[in-house]
Amino acid sequence: VSDPERLFQELSDAVVEMEEERAAALARRAVAEGVDAYTAIDRGLVHGMGRASQLFEEEDYFIPELLLCSDAMYAGLAVLQPHLRRDAHAVKPKVVIGVVEGDTHDIGKNLVKIMLDASGFQVVDLGRDVPPQRFVDAAVAEGARIVALSTLMTTTMDGMAEVVRLLEAAGVRERFRVMIGGGPISQAFATRIGADGYSANAAEAVRLAKRLIDVPAPVPELSA
Amino acid sequence: MTDLTPKARLLKVLRKEPVDRPPVICTGGMMNAAIVEIMERTGHTLPRAHFDDRLMTALAEDVTDATGFENLGVPFCMTVEAELLGSEIDPGTLACEPKIRREVFPSVSRVEYQDVRVLAGSGRIQTVVAAAGRLARAHPDLPVIASLTGPVSTTASIVDPMSFLKELRKDPEGAHRALDYVTDLLVEYARLALAAGATAIAIGDPTATGEILGPKMFEAFALRHLNELTDRVHALGAPVILHICGDLKRVRARRASRSRRPARRQRASRCPRAPPCWRPPGARAWPWRPPATAAAPAASAGCGSTRPGGCGAQPGTTRTGPWPARPRCWAIWGWSCPRPWPGCASSARGPRPGWPSPRTSARSGTRRRDSPGSTPEPSCWTRSPATPPGPASGWWWTSAPPRWWPPWWTCGTAGSG
Numbered sequence: 318v319s320d321p322e323r324l325f326q327e328l329s330d331a332v333v334e335m336e337e338e339r340a341a342a343l344a345r346r347a348v349a350e351g352v353d354a355y356t357a358i359d360r361g362l363v364h365g366m367g368r369a370s371q372l373f374e375e376e377d378y379f380i381p382e383l384l385l386c387s388d389a390m391y392a393g394l395a396v397l398q399p400h401l402r403r404d405a406h407a408v409k410p411k412v413v414i415g416v417v418e419g420d421t422h423d424i425g426k427n428l429v430k431i432m433l434d435a436s437g438f439q440v441v442d443l444g445r446d447v448p449p450q451r452f453v454d455a456a457v458a459e460g461a462r463i464v465a466l467s468t469l470m471t472t473t474m475d476g477m478a479e480v481v482r483l484l485e486a487a488g489v490r491e492r493f494r495v496m497i498g499g500g501p502i503s504q505a506f507a508t509r510i511g512a513d514g515y516s517a518n519a520a521e522a523v524r525l526a527k528r529l530i531d532v533p534a535p536v537p538e539l540s541a
Numbered sequence: 542m543t544d545l546t547p548k549a550r551l552l553k554v555l556r557k558e559p560v561d562r563p564p565v566i567c568t569g570g571m572m573n574a575a576i577v578e579i580m581e582r583t584g585h586t587l588p589r590a591h592f593d594d595r596l597m598t599a600l601a602e603d604v605t606d607a608t609g610f611e612n613l614g615v616p617f618c619m620t621v622e623a624e625l626l627g628s629e630i631d632p633g634t635l636a637c638e639p640k641i642r643r644e645v646f647p648s649v650s651r652v653e654y655q656d657v658r659v660l661a662g663s664g665r666i667q668t669v670v671a672a673a674g675r676l677a678r679a680h681p682d683l684p685v686i687a688s689l690t691g692p693v694s695t696t697a698s699i700v701d702p703m704s705f706l707k708e709l710r711k712d713p714e715g716a717h718r719a720l721d722y723v724t725d726l727l728v729e730y731a732r733l734a735l736a737a738g739a740t741a742i743a744i745g746d747p748t749a750t751g752e753i754l755g756p757k758m759f760e761a762f763a764l765r766h767l768n769e770l771t772d773r774v775h776a777l778g779a780p781v782i783l784h785i786c787g788d789l790k791r792v793r794a795r796r797a798s799r800s801r802r803p804a805r806r807q808r809a810s811r812c813p814r815a816p817p818c819w820r821p822p823g824a825r826a827w828p829w830r831p832p833a834t835a836a837a838p839a840a841s842a843g844c845g846s847t848r849p850g851g852c853g854a855q856p857g858t859t860r861t862g863p864w865p866a867r868p869r870c871w872a873i874w875g876w877s878c879p880r881p882w883p884g885c886a887s888s889a890r891g892p893r894p895g896w897p898s899p900r901t902s903a904r905s906g907t908r909r910r911d912s913p914g915s916t917p918e919p920s921c922w923t924r925s926p927a928t929p930p931g932p933a934s935g936w937w938w939t940s941a942p943p944r945w946w947p948p949w950w951t952c953g954t955a956g957s958g
Contacts, residue, residue: 379754381709381754385710421641424702470637
């Protein structure tokens with residue numbers, strides 16, 4: 318039986334080095350060696366994704382690299398998830414995320430989803446071209462803490478204001494934090510439409526989400 | 542200089558010549574000014590105008606009238622190419638532009654390749670080309686800009702963008718193949734638009750931004766295919782305006798730092814479908830300046846090619862690596878060697894009258910080439926060609942390998958310019 322610390326490091330490296338198969342193989346080794354799945358995820362896969370996100374912020378990694386890192390992370394997760402002990406399932410804050418109606422550009426939204434996923438949020442992805450009312454309905458139905466909206470186009474950014482307006486109209490605005498992002502979006506726009514926060518990129522979105530719901534420390538355990 | 546027409550002014554600026562004042566243009570395509578107020582006033586509305594060339598013409602005129610932009614730009618969306626290649630589009634509304642509803646291919650390895658010449662003759666490319674033609678005929682003084690969606694953006698609109706971005710790393714050859722295919726279509730599209738009368742080609746390639754791809758991928762994919770597209774449009778004799786979204790500072794910084802390491806500057810050798818000398822620096826059909834030194838024979842020798850005229854490499858360039866045994870698309874050879882007519886001062890474009898037809902060329906070629914005495918003086922087509930006009934679709938846009946390189950290939954370089 319090898320040193321679990323080294324295994325965690327290797328898992329983390331496999332994620333950073335975008336090696337999907339190696340991540341899965343290492344995860345299988347972790348299971349075979351009886352390493353705690355929760356720790357392997359937290360100190361291996363999630364740790365690696367954290368390093369990848371740091372490289373992304375430092376502009377060493379870009380979107381293609383980050384997507385491949387997340388593939389490696391998910392490959393490891395798929396192996397480890399069934400072996401999680403029941404008590405490890407912490408209640409994770411839920412985020413409802415989607416691209417607003419009229420827009421189908423979802424690379425940014427997917428990145429935010431991956432990063433939130435790797436940071437202890439449970440993400441409900443509504444996809445792209447989502448009508449405003451669906452955000453409201455899904456947020457209420459899922460008991461989400463955060464509604465995250467994305468768009469790349471100036472012609473569709475008003476859909477974000479519409480979501481905020483509908484939340485207010487339904488009398489549930491106070492139950493959710495609304496965060497927005499995308500090419501044409503700015504803090505000024507967020508303030509104008511009454512959103513709770515704006516973030517310029519995926520790594521910042523995680524910090525914003527944590528700040529919005531005031532999560533003290535990263536809540537590990539993920540949804541694959 | 543005050544009597545410059547907007548068209549002349551734009552062309553001068555694009556040739557980097559002095560002008561009285563900068564031209565003020567709006568290219569159309571991803572950057573268009575067809576705003577709701579204009580459409581409501583004139584009744585020429587989107588999304589109908591995306592699909593009707595008369596309406597598109599009228600709307601382009603409305604935009605120019607209402608805004609004062611000194612050009613006419615078509616189309617008004619970024620989905621023309623992707624739709625033609627099979628993606629499902631959402632036509633949008635009056636206020637919202639069309640977009641891709643579903644990309645047709647899940648990965649670059651699943652792209653189905655069709656004949657781009659057939660494709661370019663169909664679908665909304667024809668709408669845009671017809672509109673550009675109408676505009677050019679009705680407004681000879683205004684530049685007509687045909688806007689293409691760039692190769693990276695178009696490929697990311699036919700292949701699921703998440704897979705595409707990953708496959709830039711996982712399957713670079715497949716990604717290049719898909720990008721080559723899209724680039725071929727775009728060149729064909731540009732050719733049709735220019736033949737119809739467009740003044741310039743604009744390329745909008747937002748997905749090619751270094752902010753998404755990073756400097757390495759930008760250089761390996763975006764830069765290579767944008768350069769190829771630009772060169773091939775230049776070879777058609779038209780200027781190219783390129784738009785990429787985002788901040789290029791980091792990409793440029795990286796390129797600058799790389800250029801300090803000359804050992805790594807083997808840019809062209811990474812291009813599998815063109816010989817290393819396929820794009821000689823400084824030798825371009827646009828802007829139609831005579832070359833500083835007429836050096837055709839040396840060029841062919843320097844290139845290492847056995848073909849007359851070579852592919853236009855500068856003297857002294859040496860070919861590294863083997864000549865590709867069988868280039869995938871012969872049509873490209875004609876276009877990507879951008880020195881067919883460097884001596885021609887004319888800015889005319891489209892199929893040149895007087896080019897030998899493919900059949901004639903192939904039959905009589907060898908004899909002509911082997912005995913220069915019987916070869917008619919290489920002449921620019923603008924100087925009343927000796928050879929009779931060939932069909933508009935010469936061999937250079939057929940996929941058959943040319944068996945003979947006609948005399949005009951060396952036009953202008955042997956002192957005839």
